[in-house]
Amino acid sequence: MALIVQKYGGTSVGTVERIQAVAEKIAGFRARGDQVVVVVSAMSGETNRLIALANDMTDTPDPREMDVLVSTGEQVTIALLSMALHKLGLDARSYTGMQVRVLTDSTHTKARIEHIDDHNMRADLDAGRVVVVAGFQGVDAQGRITTLGRGGSDTTAVALAAALKADECQIYTDVDGVYTTDPRVVDNARRLNTITFEEMLEMASQGSKVLQIRAVEFAGKYGVPLRVLHSFQEGPGTLITVDDEVDMEKPVISGIAFTRDEAKIIVRGAPDTPGIAYKILGPVGAANIEVDMIVQNVGKDGAADFTFTVHRNDFKRAQQVLHDAAEELGNPEIIGDDKIAKVSLVGVGMRSHAGVASKMFQALADEGINIEMISTSEIKVSVVIAEKYLELAVRALHSAFELDHPVAS
């Protein structure tokens, strides 16, 4: 008998029929004797419908009232799922975030969980009930309804699992696990049986959209075993777990993430004086534009070539900020390129293996792909390339690191 926290997203509970299918899935776990806490999102489309109502009302909806409004979406789902469970003869009880009590700070529309009261849920579990909890929402110390931001239901599930010391937190989605890379790009991409929290974080931050970064961070911090599964297909999914150091056969590389969300800006010919990096990035940061990769070289004649990437949405604005500051920067040349892509190799195995980067660069060179920027961390190597080479690069790397078949052991 295990205590399991399960989370079903908006698509999985998008219709009455799907909610009934979820109820049957839960009944299967109960029949095996497991205790189950279920976290649900709003039915797909409902949150957008509510936001549209608010936007019809005013251009600047009060974030506190926005939370009151959108939190009704999950409340509808918990009631309907509880009804569906009752219909199957299971005892179940629904909880809003306020009823649990999921205590958060007061940062409306993107609150952070501070504490979870597990008292009532535990009493229900002990009484043989399925506990059905509205994801994405909480309540602050003043008793006001808060929400955790888009995708916050994953975070709710992990936080509940941590509070209840659950044996596993299962995130049901529309994919059957975490893959070595996007199967739409590489035919023989392979589902991973396990991946470490660190790798999952890097995969997520590099563009892999399976899980919310916050939820993975939270699970890693509290050591909650997290499993990604398909809502309506059988299968083991992918278990995200702490780094198991005894596993010497750990593959060097676990996966390849990529993103087309970035754009590159080159500042060429600024004087190479102390503080030039700050002079360039200061105004960008002041404009609330986040910078990802940064590369600086000293060019000929002691002038600096400075390159950085921003989210593609901020591309035009970042260029404008630099043009406004051009005089102070010594009127450098400012060049922009938004036809780039970032490809990242991720794997805790590269910690103990030299040569990952050189093997990567060689594989790309063999395909005639020019590397425009490089950035490394302990378990990741990222390169920026021209966007047109993205698929070619991912396939070449997937093959070079033999990700299509499991590591020999």
Place this chain on the structure above:
Amino acid sequence: MALIVQKYGGTSVGTVERIQAVAEKIAGFRARGDQVVVVVSAMSGETNRLIALANDMTDTPDPREMDVLVSTGEQVTIALLSMALHKLGLDARSYTGMQVRVLTDSTHTKARIEHIDDHNMRADLDAGRVVVVAGFQGVDAQGRITTLGRGGSDTTAVALAAALKADECQIYTDVDGVYTTDPRVVDNARRLNTITFEEMLEMASQGSKVLQIRAVEFAGKYGVPLRVLHSFQEGPGTLITVDDEVDMEKPVISGIAFTRDEAKIIVRGAPDTPGIAYKILGPVGAANIEVDMIVQNVGKDGAADFTFTVHRNDFKRAQQVLHDAAEELGNPEIIGDDKIAKVSLVGVGMRSHAGVASKMFQALADEGINIEMISTSEIKVSVVIAEKYLELAVRALHSAFELDHPVAS
């Protein structure tokens, strides 16, 4: 400066535009310096949409989860109205029933209010905020969401007004007040400036649909001045208030209510023995059928003629119950008639005026209308007549009691 509780029903808040119009109305009261607490229903159609979802899920939805589900309807409205008030530059704060805390018993889907915590609302009013409260909902001692049943928002408004000792509770509807009778039947029906709680209760229970009976009872019990007004037309509406005994010019009759909702059942020729009334009505009551009017006469040969009315929906079932019990009743003749109507004169003035009933009977006789049953209370006389005479009877009585012009004073 007055403290006013206002209630707007589903039609009044049925669209974003109407919610904005309600916000502007509230802004008018704030501009005059009034403190305002607003109670709102779900947007029209929303409650039915939610109930349909539950019925799609299961034939027997758990009433506790039904309350979790439908209470989201008002929660959407409080958020949107608060946003609309902010847009007009007013400070406002929304409250669900749980947040107020409207404490109720645990009779899900038709809970009764036990206590209202006015602490937070009062602090908001003192800080110059408009308080926006979800009608129809509360929370029980176990922290579960409850609802008060259809029309419960009126009750919420009156209960808040009582708890806050408000100067007036205003119920905004789609009519501009309480009329002497239905204006669709009598052209010169007249809006009443005032009516007593007792009269309003009788009018409501006799078929006038302006206000929920429970809300009127509640207002009467706590002496909350209650006013019915039109949501989007200017006007004084009708004030429902305690019986003002000094007003010697009180009209004898305040209004005429009527209903076609009833059906008549005659049990003819049952032996006139002690307990025969119980033998007849016992099985009817046991079948959960409510009986309204009851008349018993001893007919010829010592046999009893027993007549009673039930709701028209229960007509067939009540007859069946009696047929099933026929042997024990001495096999009487059982006759049914659902082509009847009930017409009631209501007025506290009839307490001190003899002759109301006889004047009523004469007016009906003058039109050739046969009276089939009569029932009286201290401030009401009801008659059952053939349904085809209903409009004629109401017009004749409206004219006979001179309801088309205000009483001389």
